[in-house]
Amino acid sequence: MSSSNITAVKECRGLVLPILIEDHWNVNFRAFLYLLAMIWCFLGVAIISDVFMCSIERITSKTRKIRISDPKDKDGFREIEVKVWNDTVANLSLMALGTSAPEILLSVIETIGNKFEPGELGPATIVGSAAFNLLVITSVCMISIPTGEIRKIKSVNVFGVTSCFNMFAYIWLAIVLLASSKDLVKVWEAVITFTLFPILIGVAFIADKNFFRTKNKIGTPVEIGIELGNEADYPGSSDSTVDIIEISRELGRNKNLSPDEAAKLAAATVAQNQTHTSAWYRINATRSITGGQKLVPQVSKAFANIFLGIQQGGRECVQESRTSLKGETPDDLSDHGNKAVVEFTASSYAVMENEGHVKIGIKRTGCLDITAKVRVETCDGTAESESDYRPIKDTVVFEPNETSKEIQVEIIDDDVWEPDEFFYIKLYLDSDSAENERVVLGKIAINMVTIINDDEPGRLEFSKPSYVVKESLPNALVTVNRINGADGEIMVSWQTSPISATDGTDFVGGSGILTFAHGETSKNIDIPILGKSGKSDLNFQLELSDPTCGAELGRANRTIVTIVSDEEFNSMVSRIANLTKQNLDSLKLESATWGEQFKQAMNVNGGDIENASNTDYGMHFLTFFWKIVFAFVPPPSLCGGWLTFVFSLAMIGVITALISDLASIFGCLIDLNKSITAITLVALGTSMPDTFASRQAALQEKWADNAIGNINGSNAVNVFLGLGLPWFIASVYHYSNGTKFNFQGKTESLAFTVVLYTVFSALTMSLLVLRRLHPVFGKAELGGPNLTKYITACCTFLMWILYLLFSILQISGVITVSI
Numbered sequence: 101m102s103s104s105n106i107t108a109v110k111e112c113r114g115l116v117l118p119i120l121i122e123d124h125w126n127v128n129f130r131a132f133l134y135l136l137a138m139i140w141c142f143l144g145v146a147i148i149s150d151v152f153m154c155s156i157e158r159i160t161s162k163t164r165k166i167r168i169s170d171p172k173d174k175d176g177f178r179e180i181e182v183k184v185w186n187d188t189v190a191n192l193s194l195m196a197l198g199t200s201a202p203e204i205l206l207s208v209i210e211t212i213g214n215k216f217e218p219g220e221l222g223p224a225t226i227v228g229s230a231a232f233n234l235l236v237i238t239s240v241c242m243i244s245i246p247t248g249e250i251r252k253i254k255s256v257n258v259f260g261v262t263s264c265f266n267m268f269a270y271i272w273l274a275i276v277l278l279a280s281s282k283d284l285v286k287v288w289e290a291v292i293t294f295t296l297f298p299i300l301i302g303v304a305f306i307a308d309k310n311f312f313r314t315k316n317k318i319g320t321p322v323e324i325g326i327e328l329g330n331e332a333d334y335p336g337s338s339d340s341t342v343d344i345i346e347i348s349r350e351l352g353r354n355k356n357l358s359p360d361e362a363a364k365l366a367a368a369t370v371a372q373n374q375t376h377t378s379a380w381y382r383i384n385a386t387r388s389i390t391g392g393q394k395l396v397p398q399v400s401k402a403f404a405n406i407f408l409g410i411q412q413g414g415r416e417c418v419q420e421s422r423t424s425l426k427g428e429t430p431d432d433l434s435d436h437g438n439k440a441v442v443e444f445t446a447s448s449y450a451v452m453e454n455e456g457h458v459k460i461g462i463k464r465t466g467c468l469d470i471t472a473k474v475r476v477e478t479c480d481g482t483a484e485s486e487s488d489y490r491p492i493k494d495t496v497v498f499e500p501n502e503t504s505k506e507i508q509v510e511i512i513d514d515d516v517w518e519p520d521e522f523f524y525i526k527l528y529l530d531s532d533s534a535e536n537e538r539v540v541l542g543k544i545a546i547n548m549v550t551i552i553n554d555d556e557p558g559r560l561e562f563s564k565p566s567y568v569v570k571e572s573l574p575n576a577l578v579t580v581n582r583i584n585g586a587d588g589e590i591m592v593s594w595q596t597s598p599i600s601a602t603d604g605t606d607f608v609g610g611s612g613i614l615t616f617a618h619g620e621t622s623k624n625i626d627i628p629i630l631g632k633s634g635k636s637d638l639n640f641q642l643e644l645s646d647p648t649c650g651a652e653l654g655r656a657n658r659t660i661v662t663i664v665s666d667e668e669f670n671s672m673v674s675r676i677a678n679l680t681k682q683n684l685d686s687l688k689l690e691s692a693t694w695g696e697q698f699k700q701a702m703n704v705n706g707g708d709i710e711n712a713s714n715t716d717y718g719m720h721f722l723t724f725f726w727k728i729v730f731a732f733v734p735p736p737s738l739c740g741g742w743l744t745f746v747f748s749l750a751m752i753g754v755i756t757a758l759i760s761d762l763a764s765i766f767g768c769l770i771d772l773n774k775s776i777t778a779i780t781l782v783a784l785g786t787s788m789p790d791t792f793a794s795r796q797a798a799l800q801e802k803w804a805d806n807a808i809g810n811i812n813g814s815n816a817v818n819v820f821l822g823l824g825l826p827w828f829i830a831s832v833y834h835y836s837n838g839t840k841f842n843f844q845g846k847t848e849s850l851a852f853t854v855v856l857y858t859v860f861s862a863l864t865m866s867l868l869v870l871r872r873l874h875p876v877f878g879k880a881e882l883g884g885p886n887l888t889k890y891i892t893a894c895c896t897f898l899m900w901i902l903y904l905l906f907s908i909l910q911i912s913g914v915i916t917v918s919i
Contacts, residue, residue, distance in 0.1 A: 112768035114761025115213040131769040138762040142785035143390060144726040145202050145755045149789070150386040151730055152748040153198045157377065158741030160190040188258050188308040191810055192301050195378055196817040201749065202786045203229050204822040205756040211826035216833045218843050220774040221760055221782065226822045227853045228779030230815040232787045234864055235900035240791060241798040241807045242893040245883030251804040252872065252880040257307035259809050263865055265300045266812035269819040270858045272296070277851045283844040290831045294824030300816055378797065378806045385792035391720035392727070393706020433540055434466025441466040442474045442498065442527065443542025450550040450586035450621045454513050458549055458619055460525060462505045464498045472498040472539045475528040476507055483521035483551055488512055511551060522550045550621065556585030560592050560647055561654025567661045569629060576607070576627040576661050578642055582616050583654065590651040591615050592644050594625055599660070601638035606630055606663055609640065629663060638663040692737045701727035775849050775911050779904065804882045849911045856906055860899040867892055
């Protein structure tokens with residue numbers, strides 16, 4: 101830019117801004133400041149929208165008690181809690197308002213601030229956000245699904261209704277602006293636009309309840325209270341209870357893991373597998389971006405790989421443990437010899453730092469007449485790659501009839517004293533490979549390697565002094581650990597002795613020898629459980645003796661195994677589930693008091709400083725002002741959330757007014773049309789939290805509804821409320837004053853973007869239908885085979901690029917289209 105342009109006076113005005121006299125400032129510098137301020141306000145509106153969504157979650161989660169007939173009860177009935185709000189109605193009314201409040205208020209404020217004349221920023225932002233939501237968010241969700249997995253829309257009826265209303269909403273805009281009363285919006289047109297909002301809710305509710313069918317739909321589990329709760333939706337259901345117990349037991353064998361960390365990992369796994377609302381994902385995404393309190397337990401970096409292994413590659417370990425609770429044996433994993441089972445020979449190894457390498461054994465059982473391939477990869481624990489060991493990322497191939505393999509990891513020796521450190525090696529299956537359809541991972545799919553500094557043969561002891569097993573289990577698995585050294589091959593004898601249990605009736609006793617190879621630190625003893633007597637609290641003892649090659653016995657050289665009945669075992673499960681429930685209850689969306697709000701606002705990560713990252717600190721510093729200001733909003737616990745609803749909505753309006761001014765002045769300073777600013781910067785800024793929320797929902801949920809199911813509904817609500825409301829206000833104002841609400845000069849660009857979006861919307865919906873129907877796409881809207889997944893995602897993203905390109909060219913006058 102020339103010096104004459106830099107020093108030239110450029111007057112740009114908004115509704116409130118500028119506050120300072122800045123017309124003589126450097127234009128580039130002013131534009132840069134307004135851009136930064138706009139981004140900062142986007143963060144602010146995201147945070148207050150988080151508070152707004154908390155109030156909506158509180159309002160829509162309200163329950164009431166109803167009586168249902170129960171002949172078994174002494175009163176002839178029992179009371180259950182049901183939700184007052186239907187989920188579909190909540191999603192399309194308050195939830196949609198929560199996610200779209202900035203765009204809707206921007207349009208209303210601009211119209212009122214423009215003396216009831218049509219503006220450019222608000223309507224263009226609504227259409228631009230709709231394009232971004234449908235095309236970009238759908239694309240992101242398609243490719244975010246892990247390889248080999250799919251996500252389908254569950255509520256197909258509601259999705260069909262919202263999709264049709266989404267299409268009709270923008271077709272209706274074109275009719276109003278181009279055909280019905282060209283360049284004018286009359287009162288009756290504004291009334292119809294606004295009235296379509298409750299009509300959408302009503303039709304979607306009818307579709308949700310299947311009122312047009314002969315049999316009406318029974319209330320969904322989510323609508324009914326805790327007594328008829330969702331499966332695996334909270335601790336106490338079968339799946340989550342198994343997760344709690346099995347993960348806790350598995351992690352409890354890790355000497356480096358404290359009880360607190362083990363509890364966090366178990367709670368994090370349960371929380372990840374819970375069913376959440378779209379509001380939950382929106383709130384969690386915003387807090388993750390701005391360094392706020394997370395809604396999922398945070399685990400330390402050193403043990404994060406265990407959690408990832410449980411959620412992804414290591415999930416097979418938990419699934420195998422789950423089957424063992426049902427009385428299944430390892431043979432069931434191989435489908436009675438029809439599948440190959442691949443796992444490590446031991447769950448942990450130890451190696452001296454000066455040895456230079458460690459050899460890890462991998463075995464294959466079950467089906468032996470096929471080729472089996474697994475991927476193996478190292479992950480950091482307290483030991484770091486390239487500093488303590490050389491990372492590996494390789495594929496291990498078992499040829500037909502080959503039952504064992506060995507991999508080698510190089511250990512880096514240095515002269516610096518360090519405590520014992522550990523890292524992980526994980527097995528993965530390549531789900532895209534047709535050869536691996538008959539290959540599964542065994543229980544030991546994660547191996548922990550400890551780097552130690554001594555060369556002792558070690559001490560041998562049981563992992564805990566007592567074990568409790570259910571009488572219906574086929575085996576009692578007792579772990580023997582080798583600690584304080586792992587040099588050389590050693591052996592130790594073990595023997596059972598009955599206490600109150602009877603050998604041959606309650607269990608199969610005996611004796612044997614455990615052999616620890618060089619570097620091996622853990623072995624298991626399997627004791628068959630018979631449980632024929634039906635008695636509870638039956639005990640027998642296991643004892644270690646006669647270690648060889650200089651090894652010693654530790655203090656826990658005896659352990660007691662107690663066989664309990666199913667009823668007592670279930671009682672123990674219930675106690676553990678209740679403890680986990682208490683941990684999960686602390687991860688609540690809302691704060692109960694102002695004091696809690698200010699405490700969370702002033703602390704990074706809401707007070708969880710231990711797990712705060714550098715990014716969390718940076719974003720907390722940037723958003724500290726907003727967090728303190730919004731902490732003054734009444735907490736959702738007051739007045740059923742309605743006080744929070746009103747105050748937060750008012751604050752969204754104030755910040756939206758600032759964003760309107762900032763965007764208008766920024767566009768003015770760089771000679772950018774308001775409509776272009778709206779469909780690019782403003783649309784992206786208001787839609788970015790929804791992108792992160794939808795991606796997280798796509799990863800965690802079993803269905804695609806919370807990821808992409810609400811997009812069409814929100815886009816339609818944007819039109820019916822975001823344009824219907826300001827149009828109604830302005831048209832009534834003009835009618836009462838004998839004037840007309842005239843769009844002349846602004847119709848063409850808005851109508852062009854509306855028509856363009858409608859075309860791309862139709863193509864996207866057709867693509868989603870094709871994905872659901874055709875097996876080449878996995879017969880699902882999201883995920884599926886990698887090739888088709890990326891092709892369809894690229895198609896929708898390319899449509900968004902074309903939407904921006906053609907819209908900008910038309911608004912700029914480069915191309916002319918007669919509409």
